[in-house]
Amino acid sequence: AQSVSQHNHHVILSEAASLELGCNYSYGGTVNLFWYVQYPGQHLQLLLKYFSGDPLVKGIKGFEAEFIKSKFSFNLRKPSVQWSDTAEYFCAVNGHRTYKYIFGTGTRLKVLA
Amino acid sequence: DAGVTQSPTHLIKTRGQQVTLRCSPKSGHDTVSWYQQALGQGPQFIFQYYEEEERQRGNFPDRFSGHQFPNYSSELNVNALLLGDSALYLCASSLQDRDNEKLFFGSGTQLSVL
Numbered sequence: 001a002q003s004v005s006q007h008n009h010h011v012i013l014s015e016a017a018s019l020e021l022g023c024n025y026s027y028g029g030t031v032n033l034f035w036y037v038q039y040p041g042q043h044l045q046l047l048l049k050y051f052s053g054d055p056l057v058k059g060i061k062g063f064e065a066e067f068i069k070s071k072f073s074f075n076l077r078k079p080s081v082q083w084s085d086t087a088e089y090f091c092a093v094n095g096h097r098t099y100k101y102i103f104g105t106g107t108r109l110k111v112l113a
Numbered sequence: 114d115a116g117v118t119q120s121p122t123h124l125i126k127t128r129g130q131q132v133t134l135r136c137s138p139k140s141g142h143d144t145v146s147w148y149q150q151a152l153g154q155g156p157q158f159i160f161q162y163y164e165e166e167e168r169q170r171g172n173f174p175d176r177f178s179g180h181q182f183p184n185y186s187s188e189l190n191v192n193a194l195l196l197g198d199s200a201l202y203l204c205a206s207s208l209q210d211r212d213n214e215k216l217f218f219g220s221g222t223q224l225s226v227l
Contacts, residue, residue: 104155
C-alpha cells in the first residue's frame with residue numbers, strides 16, 4: 001500500500017534548538033518527495049522538494065531534508081529553530097507516473113520563545 | 114499575482130444535500146487538483162483536472178465529481194452528503210511541467226455536514 005508516515009505528531013522545542021522531523025514512505029517505483037508547511041492562518045506551501053540528484057536538498061528558511069533511499073526516508077532538519085517556525089509540517093510523496101500526492105498526517109511544531 | 118482562491122470559505126449543509134465548491138488556480142496554471150483534509154489528517158487526493166478532463170482519481174465514491182472550465186477554474190461537487198464528508202476541501206493548482214512540478218494550495222473550504 002502507498003503511504004507516508006510521520007513519526008511525531010506534536011513537537012515542542014525552545015528557540016535555537018535543533019529540529020528533525022521523521023518521514024518514511026511506502027511506495028513502489030521512483031518517487032518525488034516533498035515537505036509542505038502550513039503556518040498559522042495560512043495555506044499550505046512548499047518548503048522543499050526532491051526529484052533526483054543530490055539526496056540532500058535545501059529549502060526555504062534554512063530547512064533541509066535528506067533522502068535515504070535504502071530507508072525509504074525523507075527527514076526534515078533545521079539546525080536552529082525560531083519562534084516563527086511554529087507551524088504544521090507535512091511530508092508528501094508522488095510517483096513519477098502519477099499525479100496523486102500522498103500526504104502524511106502532519107507534525108505540529110511549537111517553538112517556545 | 115493572485116494565488117489560488119477558493120469559495121466559499123465556510124459552508125454548512127445537512128445530510129443528503131448537494132454542495133458545489135469553487136476554485137480559481139494561480140495565474141498561469143493549467144492543472145487543478147482537489148484534496149480532502151479531515152481533522153487531524155493529511156490531505157487526501159480526490160482527483161485532478163487537466164485540459165477540462167479528469168486525469169486521475171483517488172479513492173473517493175462517485176458522489177464526488179468535478180469540472181474544469183476553459184479558463185482553468187474548477188468546481189468540486191459532492192452529492193448526497195454524509196456526516197463523514199465534513200472536512201476541509203483544498204484546491205491546488207500547478208503547471209503541467211513534471212520536471213519542476215509543485216502544488217500551490219488555496220486556503221480551503223471548510224464543509225460541515227449536520
